[in-house]
Amino acid sequence: MTSQEIRQSFLDFFTSKNHKIVPSAPMVIKDDPTLMFTNAGMNQFKNIILGNDHIKYPRVANSQKCLRVSGKHNDLEEVGHDTYHHTMFEMLGNWSFGDYFKKEAIAWAWEYLTEVVKIDKDRLYVTIFEGAPDEGLERDTEAYEIWKQFIPEDRIINGDKKDNFWEMGDTGPCGPCSEIHVDIRPDSEREEISGVSLVNQDHPQVIEIWNNVFMQYNRKSDGTLTPLPKKVIDTGMGFERLCMTLQGKTSNYDTDVFQPIIQEIGKIAGLRYGDNEKVDIAMRVIADHVRTIAFSIADGQLPSNAKAGYVIRRILRRAVRYGYTFLNQHEAFMYKLTDVLCEVLGGAYPELIAQKTLIEKVIMEEENTFLHTLETGIKLLEKNLNEIKAKGEKVLSGHVAFTLYDTFGFPLDLTELILRENGLSVDIEEFNKEMQQQKERARNAAAVESSDWVVIREGETRFVGYDLNEVETNILRYRKVTQKNKTYFQIVLSDTPFYAEMGGQVGDSGTLSNAEETIEITDTKNENNLSVHIVNKLPNDLTGSFVAKINLDKRMATARNHSATHLVHEALREVLGTHVEQKGSFVSPENLRFDFAHYQRMTTEEIREVERIANRRIRENLIRNEMREIPIAEAQSMGAIALFGEKYGETVRVIQFGDSIELCGGTHVKATGDIGMVRIISESSIAAGIRRIEAITGEAVEDMIDKQQDVIATAKEFFKNTPDLVKAIQRSISENQDLRKQVDDFRHEKIMELRNRLIKEAKEVNGIKEIRVNTILPAEAVKTLAFQIKNMMNENLLVVIGSLFDGKPTLTVLLSDDLVEKGYNATALVREAAKHIQGGGGGQPFFATAGGKNPKGLDKAIQSIEL
RNA sequence: GGGGGAUUAGCUCAUCUGGCUAGAGCGUUUGACUGGCAGUCAAAAGGUGACCGGUUCGAGUCCGGUAUUCUCCA
Numbered sequence: 005m006t007s008q009e010i011r012q013s014f015l016d017f018f019t020s021k022n023h024k025i026v027p028s029a030p031m032v033i034k035d036d037p038t039l040m041f042t043n044a045g046m047n048q049f050k051n052i053i054l055g056n057d058h059i060k061y062p063r064v065a066n067s068q069k070c071l072r073v074s075g076k077h078n079d080l081e082e083v084g085h086d087t088y089h090h091t092m093f094e095m096l097g098n099w100s101f102g103d104y105f106k107k108e109a110i111a112w113a114w115e116y117l118t119e120v121v122k123i124d125k126d127r128l129y130v131t132i133f134e135g136a137p138d139e140g141l142e143r144d145t146e147a148y149e150i151w152k153q154f155i156p157e158d159r160i161i162n163g164d165k166k167d168n169f170w171e172m173g174d175t176g177p178c179g180p181c182s183e184i185h186v187d188i189r190p191d192s193e194r195e196e197i198s199g200v201s202l203v204n205q206d207h208p209q210v211i212e213i214w215n216n217v218f219m220q221y222n223r224k225s226d227g228t229l230t231p232l233p234k235k236v237i238d239t240g241m242g243f244e245r246l247c248m249t250l251q252g253k254t255s256n257y258d259t260d261v262f263q264p265i266i267q268e269i270g271k272i273a274g275l276r277y278g279d280n281e282k283v284d285i286a287m288r289v290i291a292d293h294v295r296t297i298a299f300s301i302a303d304g305q306l307p308s309n310a311k312a313g314y315v316i317r318r319i320l321r322r323a324v325r326y327g328y329t330f331l332n333q334h335e336a337f338m339y340k341l342t343d344v345l346c347e348v349l350g351g352a353y354p355e356l357i358a359q360k361t362l363i364e365k366v367i368m369e370e371e372n373t374f375l376h377t378l379e380t381g382i383k384l385l386e387k388n389l390n391e392i393k394a395k396g397e398k399v400l401s402g403h404v405a406f407t408l409y410d411t412f413g414f415p416l417d418l419t420e421l422i423l424r425e426n427g428l429s430v431d432i433e434e435f436n437k438e439m440q441q442q443k444e445r446a447r448n449a450a451a452v453e454s455s456d457w458v459v460i461r462e463g464e465t466r467f468v469g470y471d472l473n474e475v476e477t478n479i480l481r482y483r484k485v486t487q488k489n490k491t492y493f494q495i496v497l498s499d500t501p502f503y504a505e506m507g508g509q510v511g512d513s514g515t516l517s518n519a520e521e522t523i524e525i526t527d528t529k530n531e532n533n534l535s536v537h538i539v540n541k542l543p544n545d546l547t548g549s550f551v552a553k554i555n556l557d558k559r560m561a562t563a564r565n566h567s568a569t570h571l572v573h574e575a576l577r578e579v580l581g582t583h584v585e586q587k588g589s590f591v592s593p594e595n596l597r598f599d600f601a602h603y604q605r606m607t608t609e610e611i612r613e614v615e616r617i618a619n620r621r622i623r624e625n626l627i628r629n630e631m632r633e634i635p636i637a638e639a640q641s642m643g644a645i646a647l648f649g650e651k652y653g654e655t656v657r658v659i660q661f662g663d664s665i666e667l668c669g670g671t672h673v674k675a676t677g678d679i680g681m682v683r684i685i686s687e688s689s690i691a692a693g694i695r696r697i698e699a700i701t702g703e704a705v706e707d708m709i710d711k712q713q714d715v716i717a718t719a720k721e722f723f724k725n726t727p728d729l730v731k732a733i734q735r736s737i738s739e740n741q742d743l744r745k746q747v748d749d750f751r752h753e754k755i756m757e758l759r760n761r762l763i764k765e766a767k768e769v770n771g772i773k774e775i776r777v778n779t780i781l782p783a784e785a786v787k788t789l790a791f792q793i794k795n796m797m798n799e800n801l802l803v804v805i806g807s808l809f810d811g812k813p814t815l816t817v818l819l820s821d822d823l824v825e826k827g828y829n830a831t832a833l834v835r836e837a838a839k840h841i842q843g844g845g846g847g848q849p850f851f852a853t854a855g856g857k858n859p860k861g862l863d864k865a866i867q868s869i870e871l
Numbered sequence: 872g873g874g875g876g877a878u879u880a881g882c883u884c885a886u887c888u889g890g891c892u893a894g895a896g897c898g899u900u901u902g903a904c905u906g907g908c909a910g911u912c913a914a915a916a917g918g919u920g921a922c923c924g925g926u927u928c929g930a931g932u933c934c935g936g937u938a939u940u941c942u943c944c945a
Binding site for chain 2: 451847
């Protein structure tokens with residue numbers, strides 16, 4: 005079976021069991037503060053499991069693209085070294101939300117594996133939870149009894165809490181799980197050692213392929229468990245491992261999922277997979293990582309220097325590093341794999357093909373940037389290396405290695421490699437210590453502690469903010485959050501006009517009041533589809549009814565910016581082309597930011613044109629056409645613009661202004677005329693192939709124009725209200741340049757004259773030509789004078805120049821080179837003489853300066869210097 | 872969110888612990904050589920050392936702040 009056929013057979017099987025097949029959610033998660041990437045099939049159902057969302061379909065199944073860069077058995081640093089771990093992988097899963105439970109889940113899992121894809125029953129083992137009496141958790145005998153009907157009892161293995169009890173986090177739904185393991189060793193080996201002893205022992209050919217989680221408890225923050233009202237089945241099967249098993253391979257990387265990519269890497273590097281272990285590891289690393297990178301870019305997550313984008317950047321860099329060291333690729337090469345990637349996965353994931361050009365550009369740019377970083381790092385390392393060698397030492401301090409890593413992004417293993425080549429090593433212990441300290445610092449700064457929700461009354465939030473600015477409401481629940489000495493509260497309301505930060509639009513602020521008091525709501529955030537209102541203080545009485553009211557000025561300003569974003573988006577597509585796709589958006593009351601795919605700098609004319617089109621639409625005063633809850637297919641047939649990497653429900657909200665039609669949950673003006681005017685204030689690049697424009701609307705434009713007019717008016721006044729300001733400034737600048745040059749020339753001439761006079765007047769004392777003078781010159785001129793004299797007569801020369809400039813006396817001493825060789829020192833001379841002007845100074849043996857506080861002593865100081 | 876670094880000529884970067892008028896390569900311009908192109912040689916132009924403030928006789932260099940950017944941790 006090909007991987008395509010395997011994926012399809014799973015979905016077909018669960019369709020036949022009345023499951024709804026849902027599409028894969030984006031790999032990058034946007035509204036969950038605890039998670040950056042989809043790391044399991046259940047992520048997109050988290051809201052349902054937590055009870056924040058309605059159950060639309062009690063039975064669903066899908067194939068989900070997942071990303072794991074840390075966690076049990078899966079450190080990023082391990083990927084590639086073995087044959088079965090990945091960063092990105094596909095997870096096949098089926099779910100039941102309060103519908104079927106263990107009996108059906110187990111029976112169907114068995115049926116699929118043994119009858120649909122026909123895995124030899126003798127090769128399968130299962131595990132069940134053995135219980136943890138100290139935590140009051142019972143053995144999962146229920147699962148055991150069900151399994152007994154399918155599989156001999158000696159193949160059912162007890163597992164401990166670590167392997168067989170699943171928890172979403174420190175709190176929340178949890179329960180026992182049951183894993184299915186497959187033994188794919190050759191028969192000869194299986195006869196020698198029984199598979200049962202190798203389950204969960206990290207054997208590469210006795211592996212877990214399917215985990216069935218039976219969520220039946222809810223864990224509270226004090227650790228106690230309560231039964232879950234609606235029990236949940238959550239299963240996940242590693243797609244790549246299933247392919248390996250069914251295709252008779254012993255490595256995931258030997259399946260048709262990875263081999264085409266690996267072959268292509270071999271072609272680029274001129275090496276063959278299978279010849280050399282280190283080369284093989286590098287090829288596996290690159291094949292795995294390039295999938296991750298390409299998918300995240302397609303999902304709208306570009307490599308960057310913070311958060312999720314940074315994780316992607318790190319993964320890309322790890323791949324480049326392996327290519328650099330083991331495949332001898334010192335120039336960008338990974339972007340060349342985009343073609344083959346599209347061939348392998350483009351069928352199941354069309355977003356890859358749609359975003360191909362962008363993926364290529366971004367990867368190439370990132371590769372080049374990192375190769376540059378490596379080059380700088382190597383230079384720095386070599387400098388340190390020479391110092392160590394010069395001192396005759398053998399070990400590079402961990403501190404230096406850490407600085408290279410921490411500040412310059414130079415990877416430790418490369419440091420080690422280069423040191424080894426030079427017969428040196430690095431103090432790893434010290435390195436780890438520094439790393440530990442860094443982690444401590446970050447952890448302390450980021451520690452967030454939230455207590456359990458306190459439920460005042462049951463219910464769900466109803467958002468009324470599209471229609472109302474204030475509403476009567478009740479508090480449903482609240483909790484306290486402590487973060488870095490700051491304490492605040494999160495409140496969930498029964499009805500709210502507050503828009504929670506989402507889709508780039510900032511959350512509303514406003515007030516919550518009852519008869520007695522008014523509480524400030526500082527922000528509104530969206531956590532797992534739950535609108536939480538942030539307040540610094542709780543009302544005294546939480547039970548009564550309240551009026552929730554948004555800050556209308558801010559909301560209106562935000563709406564203007566959001567609607568303007570849509571108009572600008574449309575105008576950009578008209579001016580630049582339809583390749584312009586939204587890659588990010590930020591809408592606040594102050595301004596708007598819009599990131600989009602485009603491959604070159606916008607010209608001033610293009611920016612003007614975009615502004616003109618958008619402003620024309622504003623003047624046309626297009627009425628907002630808002631469609632709530634329309635089926636996504638219908639919206640798309642209207643030509644509504646949807647975003648890659650965005651998760652949409654089956655029904656969506658559509659906002660239309662004329663020809664601009666977008667899927668959007670944000671708040672907008674009633675008609676475009678309300679925007680007033682839009683003005684683009686900057687255009688810049690934020691990544692390869694991505695441009696960013698920032699714009700302002702309404703009053704902010706007025707303010708800007710006012711300010712600019714003030715500047716012009718003031719400037720004009722300086723020029724006696726000249727009609728042609730630009731010309732006046734130009735003339736003034738060129739006049740200024742001319743004058744400056746004249747002054748410079750003049751001053752230079754004066755110094756030359758002074759020099760010539762001084763040289764002529766030089767007195768010879770004991771065979772040394774002495775020049776002493778007291779002048780009024782700036783320090784720079786004095787210096788020039790001294791050096792000029794030296795250039796003319798660099799023999800047996802002593803120059804002493806005193807100068808009173810700007811009320812401060814300074815003293816300068818210069819000696820010719822031969823006197824310095826004889827042991828005279830200008831610094832010593834000037835220090836001694838500076839006592840007369842109550843100052844100090846220094847310099848080099850041939851030239852020194854001093855400054856002081858007493859102008860009256862200047863003459864004395866000049867005369868006091870004797871050789 | 873927290874730490875560390877960087878910002879010097881159009882570009883890439885030097886300038887060790889404050890001190891000899893801030894240098895190099897590439898690029899630009901000019902000139903010479905060659906029949907032309909390419910090239911070689913020579914010369915020149917090009918700098919508020921990111922910005923603001925402070926310490927000092929003296930700051931690109933030290934300190935504080937701002938901006939931009941890189942990097943590590945979360």
